[in-house]
Amino acid sequence: MTDKAEKGILYVVGTGPGAVEHLTAAAAAALSRAEVVVGYVTYLRQIATLITGKEQFGTGMRKEQERVKKAIELAVSGRMVALVSGGDAGIYGMAGLVLELLSPEDMEALELEIIPGVTAASAAASMVGAPLMHDFAVISLSDLLTDRALIEKRLNLAAEGDFVTILYNPKSRSRTSLIRRAAEIFLEQRSSDTPVAVVTNALRPESESTISTLGAFDPDSPKITMSSVVIIGNSSSYLKGPWFVTPRGYCLQEKEESPS
């Protein structure tokens, strides 16, 4: 049996929206303990002040498998490794790819700890008000790993169920039609005055947000990028001054149960 004290450690660390003040203390501590930090170069740059002087292995976009394999290899060899993931490592993040790629031998040879972070939906919501006070669906519009038909099916069902809906990866340079289709689907099932927020680079210094309505929403706006999320309200959502609000209950009563 391997001596536990000699095992390498793989921390999969959600770094949150990108500004270091939105990292959790546990995430910062894991980065501090790590000997090697592995990640997408842009994310490494965002947390540069926390990993100064550490060994770093950064790669570009679309090199996710390479990063994960490298992080596993380093941890298996006995190192303390932090693999960083933007937002929450557990929501469309690196935690899944790590678990998909770990072999049974790897699992024996390292300790794995997944450290959650603030996901883009939470970050974006906090900038525009309180859109996520009721049931919601999170749908990625990236069709690289998912059939377009399934994405459209989910958009239809989320609209039908009056879920507040958050669209991740709404657009890329080469993929611009699904956000148009999403707007059409929601307009078929929800009032044209339903609030819609576009939040780009949420909670980063360069953040930008705009609130409009489904009727006025422009899916072709250059403000919608790969760094945006789009939040579509439910049938009770409304605008109050500069804020996008989804009421907690369909009629607010004195008998709240949840202790939030």
Add this chain to the structure above:
Amino acid sequence: MTDKAEKGILYVVGTGPGAVEHLTAAAAAALSRAEVVVGYVTYLRQIATLITGKEQFGTGMRKEQERVKKAIELAVSGRMVALVSGGDAGIYGMAGLVLELLSPEDMEALELEIIPGVTAASAAASMVGAPLMHDFAVISLSDLLTDRALIEKRLNLAAEGDFVTILYNPKSRSRTSLIRRAAEIFLEQRSSDTPVAVVTNALRPESESTISTLGAFDPDSPKITMSSVVIIGNSSSYLKGPWFVTPRGYCLQEKEESPS
């Protein structure tokens, strides 16, 4: 015009899962700056080390409106106030009630800042693996403020759309039947070997998690409480050793797009 420097501040602070190491630095800084901290007594106790010596206003469950009104009143009077909310203040949290209750005069009289935290879905997911790697729906089973028919409709649509589904507030002392109904609905549309996780008090010292399958899932288990979330996998989710994994794509390819 009111002098901005004289305005009171209302921070609505998501304290994350409950253990202080999962608070963000921004949340801790807001608590540190606040003169008065308002919240549900259990949450104030969880963050006691961060608010020692501060004026506190704590109330019990179902006193949410009282807390929010007090926090607004204090901020309007020029104080620096932190209203705490478990998890993410923006997901079924206090941010919504604040915005619902703020009058136009209040909005003029205070500065409002919503600081997001790690929501229960992220915390729970991190304990059991990587269940949220694909589109998901978050549904609260609390029927105090939502029609039961709407909850069942959403459960059906989430099941039909093959969304990974996270159930918040799965059960209370007086409400035990909706989680049974949820299990029936998912069993009608998803294979009985679909992974299901029950995570209670996620990432707190007293946390507990169990992973089973839809077929073996016992909705009457006393392990499911108001402090649990239940995560039901999609049709691609699987168990790998002790981990619950939802693969990122329906077939993993080399052409990843998202830079997570």
